Amino acid sequence: MIRDERFYSHSYATPDQRILWEHTLRRTTTLYPIARRDPIFTPLFVAMGLTGTIAGTTITTASIASAIATTALTFGLQMLMVPKPPKPEDGKAPKTQAIPYRAWCVGTNRMAGAYMLWESLGNNLVAIQAIAGHPVSAYKRFWLHDDVVELADLDALGQRKPSGDPYRDNVYIFRRLGSESAAALPYQSIIDRYAAKPASERLWTSQHLGFGQASVAMLARAAKAKDQQSRFPYGVPNLTAEVDGAKCWDFRNPAQSPTDPATWTFTKNSALILAWHLCFSEFGERLDYTKALLPTLDFWKEEADICDEAVPLFGGGTEKRYECNGWDTAENSPKAGLNAILATCDGHLVVRGDGARILTVGKFRESRCVTLTDADIIGHSIQYDVLFEDEINRLVPKFTYPEVDYATADTDYFEDIPAQLNAGRVLSEEAEYTWVQQWRQARRLGKREWLRIQQKVNGSIDVWNSGINAVYSRWVRLATPIRLPRLNGKIIENRRAVVALTKGGFSMDIKAHPDGIDVWDPATDEGKQPPVPPRQSKDNIPTPVINLVQSKANGSSVYIRVDIIDPADESLTPTVRYRLSDDGTGNPGEWVEQEYPDAVPAGGFTKMNTNVVPSNKLLDIQVAFMTSKKTGTWSLVAQVTSTVDSTAPAVAEALSWASPTFSARAANTTASQGRTAYLTFKIGTTAQTFAAATLINKLAAAPGDVRYVQPTPVAAATRRLWVQPENGSGVVGPTAFLDVTFP
Template sequence: MPSAEIVRRVEQIARHSCTSLYTPPVCHDPIFTPLFTSLFTSIGFSAGAASFAASVATAITTTALTIGLQMLMAPKPPKPEALKAPLAQPIPYRIWAVGRTRLAGAYMLWESKGHRLFAVQAIAGHRIKSFNRYWLHDDEVTINGSGFVASPGGGRYANNSVKIQSRLGLPTETPYADAVAEFSSEGLWTNDHRGDGQASVCLFAGATRQKDQNKRFPYGVPQLSVEIDGALCWDFRDPAQDPANPATWLWTRNSALICAWHLCFNEFGFGLDYQKALLPVIDLWKEEADICDEDVPLAGGGTEKRYQCNGTDTTENGPKAGLNAILATCDGHLVSRGDGARILTVGKFRESRCATLTDGDIVGHNVQYGQLFEDEINRLIPKFTYPATDYSTSDTDYFEDTAAQLTAGRVLADEAEYQWVHQWRQARRLGKRDWLRLREKARGSIDVRLSGINSVYARWVRLETPRRLPSLNGKLVENRRSILALSKAAGFTMDIVGHPENIDAWTPATDEGAQPPVPSAPNAAGIPTPVINLVQAKPKNGTVYIRVVIIDPENASLTPHVRYRVKDIDGLGTHGAWVEQAFPDADPSVGYINLNTNVVPSDQLLEVQVAFTTARGAYSDWSITEEVVSTADPTPPVALSSFTLTGSAPRLGNAAFSFAVGNDTHVKTVQLYRVPTGNIFDPDTATAVGAPIAVTSSNSYAYTDGDTSRTNMLANPGFDTDTVWGKGTGWTISGGKAHHAAGTSAGVSQALSFTAGIVYRSAYTISARTGGSFRAQLLSSPNVQGTIRSANGTWLDKLTAIASSTAYNLLATSDGVGDLDDTVLFAETVSCAPQGVWDYYAVPVNGSGIRGPSSGPAVVTII
C-alpha cells in the first residue's frame, strides 16, 4: 500500500494540475513541463529516501560567479601569470585548454646529458589545433623549419643552441626522436613514450663556454611557454561536423560551443551524454551560439564577436571551476532540466526566455529593497587576461557611482573577474551588465509552488503579484539560482535580483572606455613593440584594404610596418606568405596612428601584425596577431523578386523552379536549399541544392533539382479504363479509380520487367478508406514489401528488386475497403532528388558570401 505521504503528494500535484493556481504557460508548454516529470520519477516521492533528501538541495540553475563572497569561495582556474612557468611535480595534474591561451604545462622529462638539457612538457591532455608562438622566459622567439630558435639579439640562444619541437596530441603520436636517441638505452625515454592524445613540446638546450654562458642564457636555464589554439569543439550548427567523430570538429572561441564541449565531450568536464544533454534542446543551443557570434560595433569602427572564451584549467579543480569561468565570459545562465537536458542562456535579453509567476504560484518570499552598508559596492573594476601584456591579468576602466561614494564617505570597490576573457571591450560589456545588476535594489528569494515549474527553467521571470509582492507587480526579475525545496512546502526556492531595463544598451563611443595601457616592451635592440587598438576590413570599389590603428609610441624616429597573411590557403590550415608594407609618412592623431594597407585578398581570413623599425632598419618584435575577415562587400543583397515552383505533379525524382532577381548590383549568386517540410529553415544546416547559381541584376532563371529523364513504368496509372491491370478478388475498376471491397486479401497488378538490385520508387493515393490497409509490392519469391498504409493520403515507397521480381502489385487486406488512384513506379537513379515532401528555399548571396533574405518555402512532393 502506498504511504500516506505519497498519497498526499500525488493529490497535491493533481490539485495543482487542475486549479487556477496552475500557471497558464505550464499548461501549454511543449518543452519544459512534460520532461520535468522525469526528475520526480528518478528521485521518487518517498520522504525517507536518501536520494530524495539529496536532491532537495540540488541546484537547478547555475549562473556565472564573478563578484562577491561566493566568487571568493569558489574554486578558480590558475591565474594566467602562474601558467607561464612549467610545473615541476612528481605527478602533475592534467591540463585542458580552450580558445587561444598561453601556458607552459608540466614537465614530463627534465634531464641533462653531457652539455645538453632535454625537457618535455605536457601542454594539454587532449588534442589541440596549433602552436602559434613561443617564449623563452619573457623573450618571444621564432623557430625555423628544423625547430631551432632564431636569436632575438644580444647573443641570446644563438648558434642553434635551443631547439623546440611540438606535438598536437593526435590519437597516435610520434615520439621525440632526439630524446629517444639520448635516453632509450637507460629506458628513461623510449619509442613507447609517444604521448598519445597529449599535446606537448620538447626543448633541447646546449650549454656553451663559461664566458659566453650568461650571454647565451642570461636568465638561466631556459623556460619554455607557448601560445596555443586549444581544444577542437563540436559546432552543432555545422552539418559537416559529427558529434561522434572528433576528427570533424573545428577550433572555436565561441563561449556557447565551448560550454557544450565542457559539459559533454571534455575528458575533464562533466561527462554528460550529449544525446540527453544537448539534442533535446539543440535549437536553443544554436540560438545562444549565434548570439555569441554576433558582431558588436566598436567605437573606432569595425566589429568584434559578442562573447569569446579563452582559458586553461587543471584537474586539481573540479569541472565546476571551468564551467564558472566559461559562463563568466558570456554572462551565462545554465539550467539542469529533469530529463538530463541542459539549457544555456547567454547575456542578451529575449522575451522567449521569460516565464511568469503569479500570486498563486508563490508560497513565501524574502525580498530586500536595499543593501546593508557592508554589502554595498559603489565601484566595480572588470579584470581580464590581456594578450597585449603577454597574457597577464589586467583591468579596464571601472564603473562607479560617485553619488553613492559621497553618501558612504568612501570608495567601496570590488572586482569582477572575467579571467577567460581576452578582449578588453568584452570585459567592459560584461562589467556593465554586472554593474547594472549591482545597482538594483530589489533582491532576495521567493518560494515557488510546483505550479511554477516553468519559472525555474527561465532566466527571466515576470511577476504578476498584486497581492503577494505589489512593489514588484509587473516587474521583471532575473532568476539567479533555483533549487528544489519540496521539504519547505514549496516546489522550489529561487534567488532573484531585479532586471535592469537597459542592461543590453551599449553605446561604443561612451561605454567602451579607454584601451588598457600596455607597458613598453622593448626587444634586444631597445625598440618597443606596437600595441594594436583596432583592425578593420574596409571595402572600396569591389576591393578591400585593411585599416590598422595602433597606439602612438610617441617616438617620431620609428616607422610602423604592417604585415598580413591568409590564415588558411588550402583548407588544411596552411598559412599563406607574409605580405609587408611600411608606412614612413604615418602621422599620429589624438594618441593613435592610423595605417591603411594596399589592396588585400578579398573574402579571406587574414592574420595581421605590426612592427616598428628604426632609421637604421632594426625591427621591433611583431605585435600580437589580430584576425580579420577581408569582406569586400558587406551589403547583403535584397530579396528575390519571385521564387515559384514550376511544372506539374507527379514529380518523378525532380522539382523545377523559376526565380527572378531584382535590380540589385550586390547579388552575385543564388543558392537553393531544401529541408523536410515544416522544419525551421537555417541555411547553415539546411541541405544546399547544387552549386550556387550565378546571376545578374534584373534577370529571370530556371533551375531543376534532380533527374528529368524518369518516366512512369505503369500503363493506365490513373485507372482511366478497366484495362492493363490484373484484378484480384474483390477489386473493381471504374470512374477513374480502383476499388477494393472487404472479403479477400488481394491486389491489382501489372506484369513488368525489373533489374535486380535497382531501387524502384512507388507512389499511390488512397481515398474513401473505411477499413483495413494497403501496401505496394514487387511480386517476387519472396515478395518485396512496401510499408503498410492504413489511412487516406498519397504514399511513397522504395522497393529494391530481386532476381525473381515479375510484377508490381497493390495489395489490400481482407478487410481493406477504399479507392486507389494516381499510381507511379520508376527506377531511381543517383541523379534523382530525394524522395519525400520538402520545403525549398532560395537565398541571394553577394560576392563576399553574405546572404540576403530567403524566399520560400515552395512545398514539393518528390516521388
C-alpha cells in the same frame, strides 16, 4: 467567450467550477492550452503522464522536477566560495612536481605546462613539457624567457636559425599537437641523444609516445665559454608556448559529427566550448551528448549564433560578442571551468530533469521570458534595497590581457559617484572575467553586471509546480497584482533555482532585470584601451600595441586598416605584415610585409592602410617598429576577415511550390554591395527555426536568378520550406519560408 474560456467551457460549466477557474486556475500555467504551453518543458508532463521516455531514457515526473538553474558568478561572497581556475600568470612557469596535475585549455593561451623530463646530457640540456592532456589545434609561437620565437624562426628540425639572437642556433624547439600518428609522436632528436647510453639509462625512448597529449620539447646546447653569457644571459631558457587549444564540435555545421573529432574545428565561441566541456572533454562533466544536447539543440544553436554576433567598435569594425579563452588543471573540479566559461558570455545554464541542458547567454529575448502569476507563487522574501555592508558603488572588470604577456589587467571601471558621496567612501568590487581576453568584451560584461547591481530589488520566490516553466527560464515577467503589486508587470532574472519540496516545489533566487541591459554605445560605453607598459626588445625597440584592425572594402577589392598606439618616437618606422591564417593546407601562409615611413600620428594613434589583400579570407596581422638597422619584436597576432561585401543581401523573392519543386528568386539588386551570390534551401517542421531545419541544397545565384530544389517529401505532412540569401563574402540575409502540405 475569450479563447481560454472556449477551451475550458466543457470542463467548467457549473457556477462552482467557473469560480474555481476564474479565481485560481486561470491565473496559473498549469492547465494552459497546448498552444500556449512552453514548447520544451510542459509537454514532458502532458505527453508522458507519470512516466515516459526521452531519447530512449525512461524518466518520471518527479525526476523532471529536480532540475536546477545556475548563473555565472563573477564577484561577491559567492564568487569567493566557488573553485576558480589558475591565474593566467601561473601558466608562464613549468610545473616541477613528481606527479603534476594534467592541464586542459580552450581558445588561445600562453602555457608552460609541466616537466616530463629535465636532464643534462653532456653539454646538452633536454626538457620536455606536457602542455595539455588532450590534442590541441596549433602552436602559434614560443617564448624563451620573454624573447619571442616565431615559428618562422625555426627550421624543419626545430633548430633556431643563426639570425635568431641571442640564442642563435644553440636552442632547438620541438612541438607535438597530440594528434599525430604513432610514427611522428616520438621526439626523435631527443631519442638520438640517448642512443650512446645503455638501455637502462635511456630516460626517453621511442615508447614514450604520448598519444593524445600535447607537448613541447627544448634542446639547449652549451656555447663556448666566451659566448655562454651572451648566448644565455638569463641562464637556462624557460620555454612557454602560445597555444590554440581544443577543437570543438560545431553543431551548426552539418559536416561535423559529434562522434568524429577529426571533423571538429578550433573555436573561441563560448557556447560551443561549453558544449565541449559538458559532453566531450575528459576534464568536464562527461555527459551523454544524446541526452544533454540533442533534445535542446535548437536552443544551443541560437546561443552559439549570438556569441558570434558582430558588435560594433568605436574606431570602426566589429568583434564577436562572446569569446572564451582559458586553461585549467585536473586539480579543480569541472565546476571551476564551467563557471569560468559561463562568465565569458553572461551565461545561465538549466539542468533539466531528463538530463538535457539549456544555455541562455547574455542577450534578452522575449522567447526566453515566461509569465509567473499570483497563483503560481506560494511564498516570497523580497528586499527592495541592500544593507550598507552589501552596497557596491564601483565595479572593476578584470580580464586576461594578451598585450601584457597574458596577465590579469583592469578595464575602465563603472561607478556611482552620488552613491559614493552618500556612503562617504568607495565600496568597490572586482568582477572576474579570467577567461576573457578582449578588453571590450570585458567592458560589455561588466556593464551588464553593473546595471544589475544598481537594481536593488532581490530576494527569493517559492513556486508551485504549476510555475515550473518559470523555474527553467532565465527571465520571468511577474503578473502579481495581489502578492507582489510593486513588481507587477516587471521582469526579474532567475539567478538560481533549486528543488524545495518543503516550500511547495521550487525556490528561485531572483534579481530585478534592468531596462536597457543590451544597449551598447561604443562611443560612451567602450572606454579606453587598458595601458600597456613599454616593452623593449633586445635592441631597445619598443613593441607596438594594436588598437584596431579593420577590413575596408574598395569596390571589388579590400585592404586592411591598422591602428597602433603612438610610440611618440619619430625615429621608429612602423611595419605591418599579414598572412593567410590557413592557406588551404591547414597551415598559415607566408608573411607579406609593408613599411610606413611616412605614417603621421594623430590623436594618440598611428593609422595605416595596407595594399590590397586577398578577399574574404581570415588574415593574421602583426606590427613591428624598425630603425635604420634593426626590426623590433612583432606584436601579438590580431585576426580579421577581409570582407569585400559587408552588406546583407535582400530577402529572396517569388517563393513558389509546384510539387515536387520549390523555387525562389534572388533579389534583383543593382547596387555593388549586398548582391546575392548564393541561395540556401532548407526543410523543417513548422516549429523549427531556419538554423534547426535540414539542408536541401546551397546553390549559386546571381541577382534575379531563379533556383529550384526538390525536397524529400513527407507523406501527408506539413513542412516549412526555407530559403536564405548569401553574398559573396558569406554575409547572409533575412530568411523567407513557405508552408506546404505534401500529398
